Amino acid sequence: MTESERHKLMLDLLRDRPFASVRDLQSVVDASPATIRRDIGKLHATGAVRKVFGGIAAAESGGLLDRVTARPFTENQMLRVAAKKAIAHEAAGLVQDGDALIIHGGSTCYLFALLLANRNVRIYTNSMPLAATLWQNGTCHLTLAGGELYREPGIVFSPEARPPEFYASKFFLGAQAITPNGMQESHPLVVRETELLLQRADEVIVLADSRKFGMRARNVMMPLTRIGTLITDDGISDANHKMLTDAGIRVIIARTGPEFS
Incomplete structure (x- = not known):
């Protein structure tokens, strides 16, 4: 050849x-x-x-407005904290004792998983910050992804990975950007990791604060129709809310208040 x-x-x-x-x-x-x-x-x-x-x-296609690139996990932790805490609280209400969950890396998912640290649940995660915190402070059953540490977002990933031998009723993940074309992500390795995990979950639940609807990223990670439930804050516009419900997504609005500041 x-x-x-x-x-x-x-x-x-x-x-x-x-x-x-x-x-x-x-x-x-x-x-x-x-x-x-x-x-x-x-x-x-x-x-x-x-x-x-x-x-x-x-290759970068260009031409999209408000394009974002991946921020370090530590930087993301400082953004929209009240909204993320409110979203995490709503997400925790969807979890029942005995559930098997996949929780992706990301600052909103991190806050959500902290609420489950001492619950009777099984968690699979590729998030190094989350795994370290649950190891030190939690009692839940924890399964970790294998591979190399991708430091900025704090996820563990193997380019040669296969879907894990872990089956979940719910897959919780964050979003870098959400458009009519679907969930978008700037780093292709995160896209590939998500594609593998989608094969091991019954329901996809996205945790995304409302600013994610004004952004664009390089790669489409999944179509809107693959999402079962999306939890966002009360800053979401009517147009974006309609976009989600038209795609058949159950939308939960987290009301921010002083308890989440």
Whole structure:
């Protein structure tokens, strides 16, 4: 197989997904990992793809307003704290003793999981800050994702991961941006991790404060129709509320008050 043939196959694979790992590329290209990494470097240099940790991602398309990039977890913890606490409180009310839950990384999910620390629940998480806190201060059953630590958002991820041997009734996750096209995320590794976890959950519950509806991110993580319930604060606009209910999503509005300040 020639270099140009390999490049065509790699680009064809990327058209169907936001991210492809080296292992994904090996499944369609008959070449060694070293050769594939050299090909990635060449494609990145031409602007055809973006070279990211563990593989390649679609090139930046541009043209969207209010585009956001991933903030460090510690920075996100300082934003919209009252709204996030109110959302976390509503989310905790959806959990029953004995539930098996997947809780994704993110500052709102972190606050939510703290309310479950001493509940009779089983939690699977890829959040290093959350796992550390529940280990020190909780009694709930905890299962951790395996892989390497992606430090800024504080998640653990393996580019070669398979869906975990953990099955949940509910998958709680945050959102970087929400548009009519679906939930969006700027980092392709977070997208891929979410795709794996979606295969192991019955219901998807999104925790997103209202500012997320005015943003755009690089990659679509899932369509709105995959979301069962979305919890947001009372700053959501009528238009965005209608967008969600038209997609069949149950919307819960968390009322912020002095108890969450």
